[in-house]
Amino acid sequence: MSWNRRLFIRWTMLAAAVTAAMRRVAFAETPRASGEQQGAASRQATGLDVAAVRPVAEVVLPSELGRAGVERAANAFTAWIAAYRAGEELEHPYGSERIGTTAPSSAARWADQLAALDRDAQAAHRKAFAQCTADERLALVRSAIANAGGAGAAAGAPSTRMPSPLSAPHVAVAMLAHFVESTDGVNLAYQRRIDPRQCRPLADSPKLPVPLTRAGRASA
Amino acid sequence: MTFIAKRQSVEADICIIGSGITAAMVAAKLTSERRAKIVVIEAGDDQPPINQWPANRERWRAYGTSPWPNDHIDGYDPEGIQSRSMCVGGMAMHWGGVTPRFSPEDFKTMSLCGVGYDWPISYEDLEPHYYEAEVLMGVSGEQGPASMDPRAKPFPLPALPLSYNLGLLKNWVADAGVTMWSQPSAKLSRSYQGRGACCRNDTCTPICPVGAKYSPDMTWNPLRANKRIELHTRTIVRSLVHDENSGRIVAARAVHRDRLGETIEFRAKTFVVAAGYAWSAHLLLLSRSSRFPNGLANRAGLVGKYLTGHRNVQAFIDLPLELYPGINTQHSLVSKQFMRKPAGGAYVRHDLRVWESPVGREPRLRDDAGALLLGDDMLRDWRQRTGRGTARVRAYYDVIPARESELTLDPVRRTLWADPLPKLSFRDDTMSAALRGYTEDSLRALFDRLAKAGDGRVIRTAVDNFQDHPAGGCRMGTSAATGVVDSHGRTFEHENLFVVGAPTMVSGSCANGTLTFCALSLRSAAEIGNAFPRLTGA
Numbered sequence: 084m085s086w087n088r089r090l091f092i093r094w095t096m097l098a099a100a101v102t103a104a105m106r107r108v109a110f111a112e113t114p115r116a117s118g119e120q121q122g123a124a125s126r127q128a129t130g131l132d133v134a135a136v137r138p139v140a141e142v143v144l145p146s147e148l149g150r151a152g153v154e155r156a157a158n159a160f161t162a163w164i165a166a167y168r169a170g171e172e173l174e175h176p177y178g179s180e181r182i183g184t185t186a187p188s189s190a191a192r193w194a195d196q197l198a199a200l201d202r203d204a205q206a207a208h209r210k211a212f213a214q215c216t217a218d219e220r221l222a223l224v225r226s227a228i229a230n231a232g233g234a235g236a237a238a239g240a241p242s243t244r245m246p247s248p249l250s251a252p253h254v255a256v257a258m259l260a261h262f263v264e265s266t267d268g269v270n271l272a273y274q275r276r277i278d279p280r281q282c283r284p285l286a287d288s289p290k291l292p293v294p295l296t297r298a299g300r301a302s303a
Numbered sequence: 304m305t306f307i308a309k310r311q312s313v314e315a316d317i318c319i320i321g322s323g324i325t326a327a328m329v330a331a332k333l334t335s336e337r338r339a340k341i342v343v344i345e346a347g348d349d350q351p352p353i354n355q356w357p358a359n360r361e362r363w364r365a366y367g368t369s370p371w372p373n374d375h376i377d378g379y380d381p382e383g384i385q386s387r388s389m390c391v392g393g394m395a396m397h398w399g400g401v402t403p404r405f406s407p408e409d410f411k412t413m414s415l416c417g418v419g420y421d422w423p424i425s426y427e428d429l430e431p432h433y434y435e436a437e438v439l440m441g442v443s444g445e446q447g448p449a450s451m452d453p454r455a456k457p458f459p460l461p462a463l464p465l466s467y468n469l470g471l472l473k474n475w476v477a478d479a480g481v482t483m484w485s486q487p488s489a490k491l492s493r494s495y496q497g498r499g500a501c502c503r504n505d506t507c508t509p510i511c512p513v514g515a516k517y518s519p520d521m522t523w524n525p526l527r528a529n530k531r532i533e534l535h536t537r538t539i540v541r542s543l544v545h546d547e548n549s550g551r552i553v554a555a556r557a558v559h560r561d562r563l564g565e566t567i568e569f570r571a572k573t574f575v576v577a578a579g580y581a582w583s584a585h586l587l588l589l590s591r592s593s594r595f596p597n598g599l600a601n602r603a604g605l606v607g608k609y610l611t612g613h614r615n616v617q618a619f620i621d622l623p624l625e626l627y628p629g630i631n632t633q634h635s636l637v638s639k640q641f642m643r644k645p646a647g648g649a650y651v652r653h654d655l656r657v658w659e660s661p662v663g664r665e666p667r668l669r670d671d672a673g674a675l676l677l678g679d680d681m682l683r684d685w686r687q688r689t690g691r692g693t694a695r696v697r698a699y700y701d702v703i704p705a706r707e708s709e710l711t712l713d714p715v716r717r718t719l720w721a722d723p724l725p726k727l728s729f730r731d732d733t734m735s736a737a738l739r740g741y742t743e744d745s746l747r748a749l750f751d752r753l754a755k756a757g758d759g760r761v762i763r764t765a766v767d768n769f770q771d772h773p774a775g776g777c778r779m780g781t782s783a784a785t786g787v788v789d790s791h792g793r794t795f796e797h798e799n800l801f802v803v804g805a806p807t808m809v810s811g812s813c814a815n816g817t818l819t820f821c822a823l824s825l826r827s828a829a830e831i832g833n834a835f836p837r838l839t840g841a
Contacts, residue, residue, distance in 0.1 A: 145682040163365055171368045174509055175387055175397065178769040180380040182387055185366055225675055243667045249366070256668065259677065263666040263685075269629055272666065272685045279629025280364065282502040282513070285492065288466040288631050 193254035309565040315342040318571035321578035323393025325804030325824035327519035332828040337835040347390035370510040383727030392519040400516040402818040406642040436821035440517035444487030468659035479756035483636035489517035584776035585725040600794035607710035611811040612770025617697035618750040622759035626692030628661035653700040660695035703735035772816035777806035792827035
C-alpha cells in the first residue's frame, strides 16, 4: 500500500483519537488520585479532643445515659469524626447517574467552636467551659447553637428536624445527632433493646424486644 | 514512525458479555450441565471480597460512603440511566435481595384485559426456571394463597420470620381485608450451600456484611477458582462482528481499559449478551455494518424500544400500634391480591408491600414552637412520639411501555473510545398515560382505607419520578416483526446471538423484576446449552 494522502489523513486522525482518548482517560483517573490525596490531607486535621467534647456531651445528651454512657457517646463521636475522609465516593443514588463524594471535614470548624465555648465561658464566668456548672454550660451551648445558624435556627419557621451529624451547624448538635443515630440512642428512646443494625439472631425477630433496666443494658 | 495496532485473540465456545446476575445464572447452568469453554467479559472491576464487607459497611453506615468502591466507570454516565453500577456482579451487588415472582396475568394482559402486550411465553413456561433461580440464589419464602401465588414446589428455604412489628402490621392489614405474607427474598433463613443465615444486620441494600444475601460474586468466585470460566475484567466490548454471508456472530471486539490501542477479539460459537437493560441494546446498536446499518438484530427497528418498568406510589401511615423500628427494617410483608385486574373496573394492577418505619418517630432538634431540644428535653419529646407506630406501604403499578420508551445512541455524548453513549427515555403508552391519574388515585384511596381500618392516618404519600426495575430494549416476540429475540432470547436475525434477562422482557409487571430476569436467563441457558455436549452425570 502506498503512503498516500488519504492514508496519511486516516493515520493522523487515528493518532489524534488515541491521544485524545488517552488524555480523557488520564483526566478521568485524576479525580480519584486527588481524592485520595485530599483524604490523606484531611485525615491529619480530623481529630477532636475528647476532653473538650465531654463537657459538651454532658449537657446535650440525656442524663439517663449516666457518666459511662456519656463517656461512651463522646468517645464514639470523636472516633467517628477522626476516621472521616473527605472526597470519598458516596453510595450510588438510585434513579440518577450522579455520584457524589464526601464533603470536607467539619472537624476544624468544630474544634474552633469548642475553643469559642471556652472563650465565652471565660468572658461570662471567668473560668474554663469544663469548669462551669451544667446550667452554665447548657446556657453557653444554647447561645452558641443560636449564633451558629442553620438547622432551623433562622427566624421564621424553624425546622424541627435533627440534622445529620455531618450537616450540623454546631459541634454540640453534631454530638447529639451522632448519639441519636446510634444503637444506644434508639434503645434509650424506646427503652427496649432493639439493637438496630446489629447482628442479632433471626429467630428472635418475632419477639418483643426486651426492656432496658438501666441505660444501654437489657434486663435478664 | 510506524503505528502498529495490537490485536489479541481469545477463543471459546461461549462468550458471555456482562457479569451481572443474569450472566451469573447463565454461567452457573451451563457449567453445571454442559462441556464448553466459557469466557465472560466485564467492563468493570472486581469488587472487594467478603472479608472486607463488614468494614465497608461500617464506613457506609458512618459516612454514607459507597461500600462498593470503583463499581462504575468514569465517563459512562448516560442520560436516563438508573444506576451507574458496572462491575463484576453488576447492580446485584447493591440489590435488596427481594424475589417475588410475576403473576400468571403478567404474561397475557392483552388477552385478559385488552391492555399492553402478551408475552410469547406463559407463567407455566417460566415456572420451573423460577424455581431453578430460587435454588441457585437460596430464596427463603412463604407461599401465599395458591390462587394468588401459584407454585409447583415449595421454596428452597423456610420463610424469613415476620418480625414483632410485621406481625402487628399483618393483623392490621387483615382487618382491612388484605392478605399479606412474608416477602420471599434471596436472604438465607438458615445456612445454605456454605453461606451463613441472615442475622438482621438490616443493611441488605446496599450491603449484607455476612453474605446471607445472594450476590453474583457468590456464583463467580467458585467458577473462577475452579477454572470453569475465564472472566476478563476491565474489558469493554465495543461491537459484535458478524460473518458477511451467514450473519452469524464471529467475534466480540473489545478494548482493555488499561491497554489503549489494543483490540481484543473474543471468538466463540455462541455469544450471549447479558449486559442489562441499557448496555445490551447499546451494544447491538453500536454493532453497525454495511449489511446491518442500524445495528444487529434490528431490521424491524425494535432494538432499544419498549423500555419498561413500574412506578412506585408509597405512603407512611400513622397507627395506634407500639412498634419498635429497627427490628428488621428491610424485611416486609407482600401481597399479590391486587395483581389481578378487578372485575368491571378500569385497568389497575399493583403489588403491595408493608414495612415498619421510623418516619414520624425520629428525634427532633426543635419542638413545634421552635424551642431547642437538648438532653432530657430531647429524649422526653422523642419518647412521646414512640407510643404510636408508622407503617410504610408501597405499591408498584403496571406501566405499559410505548414503543418510543427507548434507548438511542446519544448524538453528542461519547465514551472514552469515541463510541456514542446510550440515552434513555421512558414513556408510558397512550392508554397507560391516560390511566396514570386514576391508578395513583386508586392507590391513595387504598392507603386511606388501610389507615382508616387501623384508626390511623396517612402522614404523607409520594410517587417516584422514575420507573423501577428497568427492563426491555430487546424484547421477546413471536417474530422479528414483534421482537428482537424469541422466547429463549435468541435473536431472530443471528442464530448464535442471544440476549438474556431484563432486556428481553415485554413488560415490567408490578413487582420487583430480578427473579424474573434470572428465570428468563436460565430458560435461555437451557436453549444455549443444547448446542453443546452434556456433561457426564449432568
